[in-house]
Amino acid sequence: MRIRLVTPAPPRSRAGNRATAARWAAILRDLGHRVDVSVDYNGEPADLMVALHAWRSAEAIAGFARQFPDQPLVVALTGTDAYRFIHSHPEPTLRSIALAHRLIGLHDLIADTLPAEHRAKVRIIYQSARPVGPRAPLKRAFRICVAGHLREEKDPLRPAHAVRNLPAGSRIRVDHYGGAHTSEWAAAAQAEMTHNPRYRWHGEVPHHRLRQVYVRSHLLALPSRMEGGANVISEALVAGLPVVASRIAGSVGLLGPDYPGYYPVGNTEALRALLLCAESDATFYTSLEAACAARRPLFAPERERAAWISLLGELGTDR
Numbered sequence: 449m450r451i452r453l454v455t456p457a458p459p460r461s462r463a464g465n466r467a468t469a470a471r472w473a474a475i476l477r478d479l480g481h482r483v484d485v486s487v488d489y490n491g492e493p494a495d496l497m498v499a500l501h502a503w504r505s506a507e508a509i510a511g512f513a514r515q516f517p518d519q520p521l522v523v524a525l526t527g528t529d530a531y532r533f534i535h536s537h538p539e540p541t542l543r544s545i546a547l548a549h550r551l552i553g554l555h556d557l558i559a560d561t562l563p564a565e566h567r568a569k570v571r572i573i574y575q576s577a578r579p580v581g582p583r584a585p586l587k588r589a590f591r592i593c594v595a596g597h598l599r600e601e602k603d604p605l606r607p608a609h610a611v612r613n614l615p616a617g618s619r620i621r622v623d624h625y626g627g628a629h630t631s632e633w634a635a636a637a638q639a640e641m642t643h644n645p646r647y648r649w650h651g652e653v654p655h656h657r658l659r660q661v662y663v664r665s666h667l668l669a670l671p672s673r674m675e676g677g678a679n680v681i682s683e684a685l686v687a688g689l690p691v692v693a694s695r696i697a698g699s700v701g702l703l704g705p706d707y708p709g710y711y712p713v714g715n716t717e718a719l720r721a722l723l724l725c726a727e728s729d730a731t732f733y734t735s736l737e738a739a740c741a742a743r744r745p746l747f748a749p750e751r752e753r754a755a756w757i758s759l760l761g762e763l764g765t766d767r
Contacts, residue, residue: 449481450484451483451495452486452489452496453484453500454488465526468679475752493516495520496519496763499522499523502541510543521549522550523552527672527698530562553676553677554676554698555677555702556702580662584664586665589620590620590667590726593667596680597627598627598630604633604671605640606719610716611723620727621646621647624648625653627651659687665689667689667723667726670691677702685741685747686744689740690709690740693711694710694711694713706739708732
């Protein structure tokens with residue numbers, strides 16, 4: 449079967465959408481299908497379209513539906529689809545959702561954002577990750593890893609703000625990995641490093657290097673204001689790295705409602721208290737490790753592969 453996989457992220461991009469597209473393409477090829485990955489659609493024949501991003505891929509989705517109205521169409525919902533564009537740009541976003549035969553969600557709560565008539569089309573496919581080997585956190589400091597681009601949705605400097613003016617005895621350090629979407633964000637991160645010795649922005653790094661960072665870290669901090677189901681959570685959990693996260697649906701839908709490592713979105717003081725507790729309270733830190741370990745099987749590669757087999761079977765395209 450020929451599959452057209454559309455993602456708004458260009459080749460060689462390190463954006464999450466591109467990483468997801470690359471992983472899904474590999475799974476589908478391994479299942480025996482021919483997969484063409486592109487950022488747009490120009491009428492090429494395909495037996496199935498899988499489009500990431502209901503709003504950004506809206507033209508490609510509509511074009512495929514016109515060209516091949518009888519062929520199955522799958523739309524993967526991103527965080528900005530579910531928590532921004534469905535409200536700010538409802539016409540193209542809801543049109544894509546309506547045209548889709550199935551909708552992919554990356555976390556358990558994504559269907560709650562949709563009109564009721566479309567919720568039955570949602571299938572959850574957790575993003576998988578592969579182990580990186582045994583963790584060996586650095587002993588000279590208590591390392592907090594932040595893995596995310598500097599843009600408004602990520603609230604990227606919240607961990608840096610949280611570690612300003614900590615008690616002198618704290619060994620907490622924040623290492624931030626991710627590109628700046630604007631020069632203003634880059635300048636803000638540079639300024640923070642000038643005044644905050646506990647924070648270091650490393651910029652965008654290759655994925656293999658980030659995986660090694662997980663091995664040397666004590667915590668992953670995910671401060672986002674919105675997420676569609678962050679792959680960094682699955683990578684951290686598979687690496688055995690506990691997570692602290694803002695309490696948003698995209699993280700609760702992956703970590704579960706009772707996870708002990710949440711703080712209110714944008715609340716610097718609450719995040720500071722959480723980080724200090726993780727550093728100083730061994731019982732609390734162990735509870736984070738145990739809760740993460742309990743969720744780890746959700747992100748096994750074989751589970752993601754099985755979810756795709758099931759979805760293709762529903763669509764009658766598993767041949």
